[in-house]
Amino acid sequence: MLNVQNLHVYYGAIHALKGLNFHLEQGEIVTLIGANGAGKSTTLNALSGLLAAREGKLEFEGEDITRTPAQDIVRRGVIQVPEGRKIFATLTVMENLEVGAYLHPDKAQIEKDIESVFKRFPRLKERRNQLGGTLSGGEQQMLAIARGLMSHPKLLLLDEPSMGLAPILVEQIFEIIRDINDQGTSILLVEQNAQMALSIADRAYVLETGQVVLEGDAQEILHNPMVMEAYLGGH
Numbered sequence: 001m002l003n004v005q006n007l008h009v010y011y012g013a014i015h016a017l018k019g020l021n022f023h024l025e026q027g028e029i030v031t032l033i034g035a036n037g038a039g040k041s042t043t044l045n046a047l048s049g050l051l052a053a054r055e056g057k058l059e060f061e062g063e064d065i066t067r068t069p070a071q072d073i074v075r076r077g078v079i080q081v082p083e084g085r086k087i088f089a090t091l092t093v094m095e096n097l098e099v100g101a102y103l104h105p106d107k108a109q110i111e112k113d114i115e116s117v118f119k120r121f122p123r124l125k126e127r128r129n130q131l132g133g134t135l136s137g138g139e140q141q142m143l144a145i146a147r148g149l150m151s152h153p154k155l156l157l158l159d160e161p162s163m164g165l166a167p168i169l170v171e172q173i174f175e176i177i178r179d180i181n182d183q184g185t186s187i188l189l190v191e192q193n194a195q196m197a198l199s200i201a202d203r204a205y206v207l208e209t210g211q212v213v214l215e216g217d218a219q220e221i222l223h224n225p226m227v228m229e230a231y232l233g234g235h
């Protein structure tokens with residue numbers, strides 16, 4: 001479904017991605033793990049068209065999207081869910097969801113989609129008229145994911161969904177991610193919480209300074225001594 005070949009991305013003189021290679025098959029949860037600065041967010045931003053590739057090739061469903069503008073990538077069904085604080089703080093929960101539906105401006109369909117999102121996130125339903133900026137961190141994260149679901153994604157790009165959340169909320173968010181995947185959406189998950197990410201992913205890639213240093217089945221990576229030492233606190 002997604003194929004990334006020899007991806008190089010720069011910020012000015014900084015060479016952030018140095019020939020990244022990975023792929024994702026339809027229906028998979030693939031996770032990219034790695035320390036701060038490894039290049040995880042940069043990878044998502046390159047895939048969603050927010051950053052340009054200096055070199056390399058990005059393919060989605062067999063088509064070259066390396067130079068495709070961000071709005072067309074969204075139209076193809078690749079939806080990036082930014083870290084939760086990036087919801088619209090001055091819009092209500094409902095308005096945030098409506099913005100997420102801008103690709104499908106059919107009113108009846110939007111109402112149906114909002115109902116189904118509220119079923120998945122009852123907390124958001126209770127807070128439907130509250131401003132986004134006044135939600136708790138966990139609620140904002142849920143809203144960010146819910147907004148992404150409003151555009152019927154084929155592939156969700158999730159950037160650090162566990163960031164800043166209490167452990168109980170992290171578990172809830174990961175259950176929701178697994179459930180979204182069970183219903184047919186493929187997921188590329190970027191996480192610093194390697195333990196949680198590996199526990200729900202099918203496959204994983206470990207990034208260091210803009211390159212893949214290890215890849216494999218998520219369970220294998222979870223038990224890899226090098227990964228345990230570096231990312232799982234040695235347990």
Ligand code: ATP
Binds near residue numbers: 192
């Ligand atoms: P984190 O989890 O801390 O966000 P990450 O793995 O997502 O880490 P990136 O944010 O992708 O890492 O950063 C990769 C490299 O690119 C880092 O060296 C970072 O300093 C650099 N970088 C990221 N954004 C910019 C920017 N806007 N300008 C200059 N350098 C940047």
